[in-house]
Amino acid sequence: MQTQAVAEQFTKFYYDTFDRNRTDLASLYRDPSMLTFEGVQTQGVNSIVEKLVSLPFQKVAHRISTVDAQPSNPNNQSIVVTVTGQLLIDDETNPQMFTQTFNLIADGGSFWVYNDIFRLNYA
Amino acid sequence: MQTQAVAEQFTKFYYDTFDRNRTDLASLYRDPSMLTFEGVQTQGVNSIVEKLVSLPFQKVAHRISTVDAQPSNPNNQSIVVTVTGQLLIDDETNPQMFTQTFNLIADGGSFWVYNDIFRLNYA
Numbered sequence: 001m002q003t004q005a006v007a008e009q010f011t012k013f014y015y016d017t018f019d020r021n022r023t024d025l026a027s028l029y030r031d032p033s034m035l036t037f038e039g040v041q042t043q044g045v046n047s048i049v050e051k052l053v054s055l056p057f058q059k060v061a062h063r064i065s066t067v068d069a070q071p072s073n074p075n076n077q078s079i080v081v082t083v084t085g086q087l088l089i090d091d092e093t094n095p096q097m098f099t100q101t102f103n104l105i106a107d108g109g110s111f112w113v114y115n116d117i118f119r120l121n122y123a
Numbered sequence: 124m125q126t127q128a129v130a131e132q133f134t135k136f137y138y139d140t141f142d143r144n145r146t147d148l149a150s151l152y153r154d155p156s157m158l159t160f161e162g163v164q165t166q167g168v169n170s171i172v173e174k175l176v177s178l179p180f181q182k183v184a185h186r187i188s189t190v191d192a193q194p195s196n197p198n199n200q201s202i203v204v205t206v207t208g209q210l211l212i213d214d215e216t217n218p219q220m221f222t223q224t225f226n227l228i229a230d231g232g233s234f235w236v237y238n239d240i241f242r243l244n245y246a
Contacts, residue, residue: 036191068159068240072195072203072226080195080203082224082240096246099222101205103195117191117205121220121244 007069007081010104010111015062015085022052028113035116048116061088063095072103079104079111087120097121130192130204133227133234138185138208145175149234158239173237184211186218195226201236202227210243220244 017024029035029045036042042051063086072080076078081102086095103115140147152168158175159165165174183199186209195203204225209218226238 020165032197034193036193039189039191041193065245066162066242068162068242069166070159070238070240072201072238074155076167078195080206080224080226080238080240082222082242084222084242084244097220099205099207099244101203101224103203103226115193115195115203117193117203119189119191119205119207119222121207121222122188 003071003076003079004067006079006104006111008067010098010102011064011067011081011083014102015064019061023049025049025052025075029116033113033116035118036118037116037118057089059090062086062098063088066099077106078114079106080115084121115123124201126192126194126199127190129202129227131190131233133225134187134190134206137225138187141175142184145178146172148175148191154194156236156239158241159237160241161243176242180212182213184220185209186211197237200229201237202229203238207244 026045026049029048031044034043035048042048065085067083069079069081072078083100087098088095099119100115101117104111105114149168149172152171154167157166158171165171181217188208192204192205195201206223210221211218222242224240225236227234228237
């Protein structure tokens with residue numbers, strides 16, 4: 001599958017899962033996975049899911065604005081993806097802008113998240 | 124050198140060079156390098172520098188807000204960096220927010236840019 005198509009399919013699945021049930025994101029991370037969330041670093045599937053589940057909101061909705069992807073090594077075994085979008089938390093009506101970067105590693109027909117960097121964009 | 128220190132040093136050098144003389148960025152790219160600039164893809168040092176030099180402004184100043192970095196492979200031979208910041212173009216006084224992701228490859232004591240994804244963030 002083409003890089004951009006993989007990135008878009010992954011991104012849709014990731015945010016659908018995040019917005020429905022964050023614990024289900026565990027299937028996308030492994031022990032070497034790294035997450036830097038608003039500057040705080042976490043490593044490993046358990047720590048990452050614990051961090052994501054602990055975020056202090058009940059409801060969240062991600063709206064994707066852009067998805068850009070490139071192969072991140074010459075063997076087409078990994079893909080770097082940068083997403084920009086908007087985040088609606090709980091009953092707020094003003095979305096917050098965010099940026100998220102993933103580095104995805106191919107394993108058979110699927111991909112897992114090696115790198116994950118999340119930032120809110122403040123004007 | 125530590126991942127975060129490399130990322131900050133690279134980022135400072137990149138934007139200082141960009142804002143002073145974009146053609147000097149040629150030293151940071153190679154033929155396999157990829158740039159996706161506002162969704163437009165380019166590959167190779169010559170095409171990338173041509174794209175950057177052709178951007179329609181005379182003066183530009185990047186202000187860095189955040190720099191997040193992680194090793195992007197298990198051998199510490201590459202680093203993924205996501206930068207958020209503000210961009211001041213020509214004589215405008217309202218900065219535009221931007222996001223840029225680099226994947227840097229180690230070569231001896233220095234790093235070159237394998238992946239480069241740039242996006243303006245629109246509210």
